Amino acid sequence: MTPxxxxxxxxxxxxxxxxxxxxxxxxxxxxxxxxxxxxxAEFREVLVLRHHEGLxxxxxxxxxxxxxxxxxxxxxxxxxxxxxxxxEGEKKGAR
Amino acid sequence: MNCHExxxxxxxxxxxxxxxxxxxxxxxxxxxxxxxxxxxEEQRALAGRLxxxxxxxxxxxxxxxxxxxxxxxxxxxVISFYPRERAAIWAIAAVALIGxxxxxxxxxxxxxxxxxxxxxxxVASHVRSMMGNxxxxxxxxxxxxxxxxxxxxLDFAPPVADFAPEGFPLVGGRLDYLTDRSVAALVYxxxxxxxxxxxxxxxxxxxxxxxxLKVTTDNGYHLLQWSDAEMSYAxxxxxxxxxLRRFAxxxxxxxxx
Numbered sequence: 627m628t629p630x631x632x633x634x635x636x637x638x639x640x641x642x643x644x645x646x647x648x649x650x651x652x653x654x655x656x657x658x659x660x661x662x663x664x665x666x667a668e669f670r671e672v673l674v675l676r677h678h679e680g681l682x683x684x685x686x687x688x689x690x691x692x693x694x695x696x697x698x699x700x701x702x703x704x705x706x707x708x709x710x711x712x713x714e715g716e717k718k719g720a721r
Numbered sequence: 722m723n724c725h726e727x728x729x730x731x732x733x734x735x736x737x738x739x740x741x742x743x744x745x746x747x748x749x750x751x752x753x754x755x756x757x758x759x760x761x762e763e764q765r766a767l768a769g770r771l772x773x774x775x776x777x778x779x780x781x782x783x784x785x786x787x788x789x790x791x792x793x794x795x796x797x798x799v800i801s802f803y804p805r806e807r808a809a810i811w812a813i814a815a816v817a818l819i820g821x822x823x824x825x826x827x828x829x830x831x832x833x834x835x836x837x838x839x840x841x842x843x844v845a846s847h848v849r850s851m852m853g854n855x856x857x858x859x860x861x862x863x864x865x866x867x868x869x870x871x872x873x874x875l876d877f878a879p880p881v882a883d884f885a886p887e888g889f890p891l892v893g894g895r896l897d898y899l900t901d902r903s904v905a906a907l908v909y910x911x912x913x914x915x916x917x918x919x920x921x922x923x924x925x926x927x928x929x930x931x932x933x934l935k936v937t938t939d940n941g942y943h944l945l946q947w948s949d950a951e952m953s954y955a956x957x958x959x960x961x962x963x964x965l966r967r968f969a970x971x972x973x974x975x976x977x978x
Contacts, residue, residue, distance in 0.1 A: 658770060676736065677771035680838045683738050702732040705767060 661711035669704035769900040847957040857893030879905035879920040916958040
């Protein structure tokens with residue numbers, strides 16, 4: 627079992643989600659690119675290693691030199707931030 | 722498992738990083754929970770999109786990353802006996818990826834990147850289909866029964882053909898889910914082997930590239946992938962690769978790799 631660390635706690639959101647909206651928002655390549663570029667480098671790094679290179683948490687931990695528990699929590703935070711960026715990007719675009 | 726516990730582990734669940742017991746508990750919770758299920762679905766949707774993000778790195782560096790990843794994949798070993806050498810490989814990979822970040826990123830509109838993840842998902846779909854009793858939602862050897870069954874269940878009409886005379890009888894069909902979309906799964910048999918033919922609309926309609934057959938092996942399963950102007954196809958089975966190629970040819974695959 628992957629050990630937990632402090633980063634994961636406090637990030638669990640209770641709000642309802644809308645998978646269709648996220649699909650729609652991320653469908654626009656430029657919006658997705660802008661959202662990725664707005665992420666802090668350490669968030670972008672874990673997202674790329676996981677989703678682009680297909681690495682496991684253990685391999686991501688080896689590449690980045692952070693503990694496995696931190697990989698898990700950092701990925702969760704990176705995704706939450708990316709989602710927020712996408713939603714905020716849309717709001718800005720609507721103005 | 723309650724909602725709070727589930728949501729703490731839901732990312733790791735989506736990444737396939739939990740053990741079997743936790744996976745089963747979360748799967749069970751998601752079946753009944755209208756709060757947690759959308760969170761999981763949203764993550765899957767986003768993961769599907771993220772797979773299409775491509776990073777440009779200097780070609781030499783990129784090759785080094787790929788080599789180290791290939792070595793990792795072919796070694797099939799999760800924990801290295803040579804941590805120092807491995808650390809060096811990963812350091813190169815890390816440098817390359819940092820280079821990639823600096824070089825800037827672009828999004829591949831054609832979704833051509835990260836074939837390894839797609840391969841894994843296709844093989845996982847095949848393995849899933851043979852567990853329990855979920856090989857087919859519609860059991861029929863008649864293509865004129867199977868094809869209309871997909872009407873209204875998918876936003877496209879997959880071509881369905883029976884190859885019984887050639888030794889690959891159609892067994893049925895089912896709906897499946899791959900990266901970020903629903904796909905048609907056509908089930909065939911050859912002797913005692915099961916072949917899953919997954920079909921979904923092609924994203925590369927306008928590339929004008931000559932079709933090619935992609936052959937991969939993952940966990941002992943052979944996988945052939947190809948696309949035509951309309952559809953993308955993936956045939957997966959534990960059949961010998963020669964037999965699977967014969968099947969793929971019947972299903973319209975190009976013979977050229």
